[in-house]
Amino acid sequence: MKRILxxxxxxxxxxxxxxxxxxxxxxxxxxxxxxxxxxxxxVVKVVSQNHRRYIATGVAVKRDMVLSNIIILKHxxxxxxxxxxxxxxxxxxxxxxxxxxxLVLLQTDTKVLKPVKRGKTAATGEWVGLVGVxxxxxxxxxxxxxxxxSTTDLILNAAVAPGSSGGAVVNRKGEFIGIIRGVxxxxxxxxxxxxxxxxxxxxxxxxxxxxxxxxAIPSGRVFxxxxxxxxxxxxxxxxxxxxxxxxxxxxxRVTSVVKTSPADTGGIKTGDRILDISGKxx
Numbered sequence: 607m608k609r610i611l612x613x614x615x616x617x618x619x620x621x622x623x624x625x626x627x628x629x630x631x632x633x634x635x636x637x638x639x640x641x642x643x644x645x646x647x648x649v650v651k652v653v654s655q656n657h658r659r660y661i662a663t664g665v666a667v668k669r670d671m672v673l674s675n676i677i678i679l680k681h682x683x684x685x686x687x688x689x690x691x692x693x694x695x696x697x698x699x700x701x702x703x704x705x706x707x708x709l710v711l712l713q714t715d716t717k718v719l720k721p722v723k724r725g726k727t728a729a730t731g732e733w734v735g736l737v738g739v740x741x742x743x744x745x746x747x748x749x750x751x752x753x754x755x756s757t758t759d760l761i762l763n764a765a766v767a768p769g770s771s772g773g774a775v776v777n778r779k780g781e782f783i784g785i786i787r788g789v790x791x792x793x794x795x796x797x798x799x800x801x802x803x804x805x806x807x808x809x810x811x812x813x814x815x816x817x818x819x820x821x822a823i824p825s826g827r828v829f830x831x832x833x834x835x836x837x838x839x840x841x842x843x844x845x846x847x848x849x850x851x852x853x854x855x856x857x858x859r860v861t862s863v864v865k866t867s868p869a870d871t872g873g874i875k876t877g878d879r880i881l882d883i884s885g886k887x888x
Contacts, residue, residue, distance in 0.1 A: 638747065638749060640779075640780060641735050641737075641747075641776050641778060641779065641780035642735065642737060642747045642780070643780070644723075644776075644779070644780025644781075645722065645735075645737050645774050645776045645780045645781075645782065646691045646737065646745050647690075647691055648665060648666045648719070648720050648721060648722040648723075648774070648782070649663060649664070649665055649666075649691070649737050649745055649773060649774050650663070650664045650665075650666065650672055650688040650689060650690050650691075650719070651663065651664070651688065651689040651739050651744045652672070652674045652678050652686070652687075652688050652698075652772065653678075653686070653687055653688070653689065654678050654679065654681065654683035654685070654686045655684060655686070655687075656681065656682055656683050656684045658681075660677075660678060660680070660681055661678075661739055661741075661742065661769045662674050662675045662677055662678040662739070662769060662771050662772045663675070663737075663738035663739045663769065663770050663771065663772040663773035664688055664712065664772050665722055665772065665773070665774050665782065665785055665828075666720060666721050666722060667711075667721055667722065667828075667829065667832045668717075668719070669717035669718065669719050669720075670713055670715075670716065670717045670718075670719060671701070671711060671712065671713050671714075671719075671832070671836065672688055672711070672712045672713075672714075672719065673710070673711055673712075673772065673785060673828065673831075673832055674709070674710050674772035675708055675709065675710070675771035675786075675787065675788075676703055676704075676705065676708045676709060676710045677708070677771055677772075678710065678772070679700065679703065679710060685697065686698055686699075686700070686712070688712070688714070689744070690718075690719070691744075691745060694718075696714045696715075696716065696718065697715070698712040698713060698714050699712065699713055700712060701713045701835055701836060701839065702834075702835030702836065702838065702839035702840055703839075703840070704831055704834075704835060704840060704841045706841065706843075707787070707823055707827070707831055707841070708771075708787055708788070709772075709785070709823070709828070709831055709832075709835070710835075711832055711835035711836060722774065722782035723781050723782060724782050724783075724829070725776070725777045725779060725781025725782060725783045725825070726777075726781075727755070727757075727783065727824065727825075727826070728752055728755060728760075728777055728783045729752065729755060730753065730754060730755045731752060732751065732777065733749065733750075733751055733777070733778055734749070734750055734751065734752055734762055734764065734775050734776065734777060734784075735747050735749050735775070735776045735777075735780075736748045736749070736750065736764050736765075736766065736770060736773060736774075736776075736786055736820065737773055737774045737775075737776060738770030738771075738772065738773025738774065738786060739767070739770055739773070740767040740768075740769060740770065741767065741769055742769070746770070748764050748765045748766070748767065748770075749764065750762050750763045750764025750765070751763050751764070753819060755824075757824060757827065758823075758824070758827055759821065759822075759823070759824070760775065760783075760784045760821070760822040760823070760824055761790055761819050761820070761821060761822075762775065762820040762821075762822055763819055763820075764819075764820050765820070766786060766788065766789050766820045770786055771787065771788055772785060772786060773785070773786045774786070775822045782825055783824065783825050784822040784823055784824045784825055784828065785822060785823050785825075785828050786820065786822050787821045787822055787823055788820075788821055789819070789820060789821065790819045790820060790821035844868075845868065846867070846868055846869045846874075847863060847867020847868055847870060848860050848861075848862065848863050848864070848867070848869045848874060849861045849862045850880065857879045857880075857881070857888075858879065858880040858881075858888050859877065859878070859879055859880075860874060860875070860877060860878045860879075860880065862876055863875065863876055
């Protein structure tokens, strides 16, 4: 009798687990669809054309302005235009570029776009969706999680399809939290390889690691860059004017100061230790 009751208990438990798993999958699919539907009107396909067509993704930051990846300018073009989710096309012109972030700001002659709604900064471990072009298919969506988060960079455990550079990174609500830059991978720790069609950086060692991560730019930095590109055509970045190294105690020590630099004007001297910046310990 006890054995029969035990088997009945196991069967009920398995039925509950299967139902619970099915509900989780259904829930994930539902919020994925909602996120895609919400962000899609603000995401565009970007096309540069000569005798061939080159495709990337773009995100509307104003009713007449789109941010995309600078890769779209890699080849000479006769025409550059955007295509919205409803299939309408609009010619655009280049307002400004920033090789440091691989972003380009494009502008239309008509204010017909729907700007993205910026979401709150996402934390490590949270779900994200990547919305853009998958080869020529548009829109497409991949899902993943945030592996690392800071005010300047997002490292995402998510696949990046060809054509999706310049696409939107969104949270569960479909709010914009970043823009896709390219693939970030490391095969050996701390060997890192970063590639975004503009540059490649390798730092090598003998330890093992993983790969297939996506590199994105957080929305706060995205909008700061967009503001500079609109105003100046390039990004104005601050500079300090010092060379630094770590001393034997682990402190950041100034090894030299550039003459007439902000550091020189501010009174920083060779040999100084930098302990914090804006109240944040180094």
